[in-house]
Amino acid sequence: MTSPSATAVSSARTPSGPRGGLFRAVLRLHRTALVLWGLALAxxxxxxxxxxxxxxxARRGTSPCAIPASDGLPSCAAVDAITADETYSTGIALVTTALSYLVFPVAAWAGGALxxxxxxxxxxxxxxxxxxxxxxxxAAKLAVPAALLTxxxxxxxxxxxxxxxxxxxxxxxDWYFEDVFLGIGPTAVAYPLAALALGTLTGLLLRRALPAAxxxxxxxxxxxxxxxxxxENLWPTVTRSESHGFELPRSAWQLGWEGSTSATFHPRSHFWPLQYAETGIVLAVAAAATLAAFWLLRRRTP
Known part of the structure; x- marks a missing residue:
């Protein structure tokens, strides 16, 4: 009977070349995770x-209305009868939450199974x-899942x-809600890559599946x-001061009030600077963990 270890080694030495064989070996050994990932994406x-x-x-379900219908506004009874808005909002929230929390299963899988x-x-x-x-x-262990995750x-x-x-x-x-922010920008890609690198480093440190996971x-x-x-501290905030009281628009990420005439906030235009700043930090962590993993591997192997 051929052991999994022998199968992995023989796959890495196929006639097509050791490098291509090594990548195929990674895909073969983790085909269950690959299939599950593909099904989840589909x-x-x-x-x-x-x-x-x-x-x-769904948007019609949140539109202005009148009782009775007048001035171009639909009847509130007709708007209340629309249930697609709740289905739509729940579905979008489910996907964005799953994207923002993908970092955790990826880290556990990389440290344990990979x-x-x-x-x-x-x-x-x-x-x-x-x-x-x-x-x-x-390198093959990192490259294959990194490409698929990206x-x-x-x-x-x-x-x-x-x-x-x-x-x-x-x-x-709102754009500044935790799950929404992480699910609609490059941070959604950066966090799983950081999780992959952290899991790899942890696996090399502990060398046991369950503790590493x-x-x-x-x-x-x-x-x-x-x-x-x-x-909120990854990009400079904006402070608005007026002699009379005022109200910030809903699109503003309100951070604090000073009395009744001054407010600190992030406007909607800060979404991309905040995204890029956080993505850069997370990718830097991923790069540092990857370099540490290669350094540790070199120290522990001849």
């Missing part, structure tokens, strides 16, 4: 496309004694923004919450 994409088709009706299990079972060590160097083994989450972000249409906050939430998930939790609590 289901989420199809769901968002369907939500887009009911978006127009790295920790192979070190614990000896699969990786056996591959290193054959034609695969430790550095190339780790392509998948990037596609979902684009489709999600398309499905949200005009971004009516009554339906999709738990610690990697905890590391992702710390990163996620640290940036979420300090997001």
């Amino acid at each position: 289901a989420a994409t199809a769901y968002l496309i369907w939500l887009h088709t009911i978006g127009g009706e 790295i920790g299990r192979e070190l614990e079972s000896g699969t990786a060590q056996l591959a290193w004694t054959q034609s695969v160097t430790p550095a190339r083994w780790l 392509a998948g989450t990037g596609t979902l972000v684009v489709v999600n923004r398309w499905a949200q249409g005009d971004g009516n906050p009554n339906l999709v939430g 738990g610690v990697a998930c905890a590391a992702a939790f710390v990163l996620y919450n640290l940036l979420e609590r300090n997001r």
Whole structure:
């Protein structure tokens, strides 16, 4: 009977070349995760496309109305009868929440199944004694899931923004809400990549599947919450002062009032600067964890 370790090594030495064989070996060993990821992407994409088709009706469910219908406004009874708005808003919230929390399962999988299990079972060590160097083994382990995560989450972000249409906050939430912010910009791609790197580093440190999965998930939790609590400080705020009282528009992320005549806030135009700033920090963490993983692997292998 052929063991999984032998299968992985033989796959890395196919006639098509050791590099291509190594990438195929990674896909073969983790085909279950790959299939689940593909099914999740397909289901989420199809769901968002369907939500887009009911978006127009959902917006009518939140439109102004009159009793009775007058001045071009529909009857409030007709508006109240529209239930697509609740279905639409719930569906969009489900997808954006899933995108923003993807960091946790990715970290657990990377630490446990991707790295920790192979070190614990000896699969990786056996591959290193054959034609695969430790550095190339780790590079393939990172490159394959990184490419799939980038392509998948990037596609979902684009489709999600398309499905949200005009971004009516009554339906999709205000841009500064935690899940909304993380689910409609490049941060949705950066966090899973950081989780992959943190999980890989944790797996190399602990070399056991279950402890690595738990610690990697905890590391992702710390990163996620640290940036979420300090997001407002990633870009300079705006202060508005007037001699008389005033009210900020709903699109403003209100941070504080000083008396009744001065307010500190982020306007809607700060969405992209905040996104880019947070994405840069998260990618820097991913890069640092990746470099640390290669350094640790070099120290622990001949």
